[in-house]
Amino acid sequence: MARHVIAPVDELPPGTRKFLEIDGRPIAVFNIKGEYFGLLNRCPHQGASLCEGPLIGLAQSKKPGEIEYTKLGEIIRCPWHGWEFDVRTGQSYCDPRRFRVKAYPAHVEPGTSVVKGPYVAETIPVRIESDYVVVEL
């Protein structure tokens, strides 16, 4: 599993997301309350740029008249048909049996560990002291 440097941590503050193409695959990386998550930026339903949708919460109801709104800012809503997926897992709330967005682990690594890569040293040698968001693909 290759690891890819996405950005220095200070370029991806909480509540933001970043779009990239890695090995031909459109990827979005989110910072949600200090945690990082990677998703394939393609809705499994009809292929929209899933992560251009809004981050909302999850509305659930155990019985009519009672609505629980949880996971605030953790549910991505597709910009086309409104299908909802959990950013943490890629889990669908429409049809969890059939539809799931491919999720990629993302985390922070110290600059001293990632600068050993073949490209990084040439591209951003002055930022070795930073920590980087890394996604595994």
Added chain:
Amino acid sequence: MNIQFRESTEAASPLTAKDAIKTAIADCDIHPARATRTELYPYLAKRWQHHLEVYGVHAYQGMMEGPPYPKAQPNASRRDAYPPEGGPQGSSLSFMQKQHLDPSNVQLGVLNPLNTGQGIRNHELSAALCSAINDWQIDKWTSKDKRLKASIVVGNEDGLAAAAEIRERAGDKNFVQVLLLSRNVEPLGQRRYWPIYQAAEEAGLPVGVHAFGFGGNPITPSGWPSYYIEEMVGHSQCQQSALASLVLEGVFERFPKLKMVMIEAGFGWAPSLAWRLDKVWQRLRSEVPHVKRPPSEYIREQVWWTTQPMEDPERREDLFDVIKWIGWDRLLFATDYPHWDYDEPSRVLPPGVSEANREAFYLGNARKLYGLTA
């Protein structure tokens, strides 16, 4: 250690020229929008410009507060369809070309403007706004991109004024159909609308009936529903009432060359509606002796259906059964761009369709119906 540094790329539409579908398509339901509130003013007499500033428009609408849209998504549209230069979704030709027409390989795009002058209570203003919309469609869209064809928007509640607008535009190659909406003051088969059908038949233009509109009546026959999701389903109920009215008032019998296109209300319900109509017609035909043949015959001969939003049953064979009843030669592919329930051309048709039917579905039927055979 295997780590690669990645430059950030722009978040692009998943449809790029690179992975465009090979199949050329017709898109029989595209919604162009105005970029600004006053964009129609150059096509409106000063009298109506002033009228709009002072009085605004008054629709036949039950809910007095707030606009009927946005619902579900901003402007009922895709969030990724805002033009980069600003303005609402669907208001930029160049962005529509880049995001939709080019990558989707659209060879024929039929424009159906909404929020026009249709369903406005002041009939003179309605006629003026509809005429302005038609001029605007030529200026801003069809004259600038030959793939695009316009629908003649008419003031539907004034049949005579609507017929005059149709005759005015007849023969103009910028236009390929007449546009009505499913929600009107009265069911669409009634006599006040007959001049529209007569003029359309004379001009050889199909009449498209698009879901939505303002008739002042609830979206469902049982009253105002609580949720948008009920309204979405209600559109097919409206369309069924409109179609039943067209058959039973004798519109198809009276105008045998008239072609109707049911737009954006599904088609899965068509067989059962036709079966039910046939059954009650056998028992009650003496009430409507002007309906000389089983209703299903008129429907099969004179009605076409746009695909979006297409029914999506668990078993694709169920969909094929419905289409078999309707006829593969009667479906017109549509995306509804830029609206939120857009159908992606390459993902919409399940596998298992013959090459000839695929071609008819995506392009051939539309070219034939609209008289644009290549």
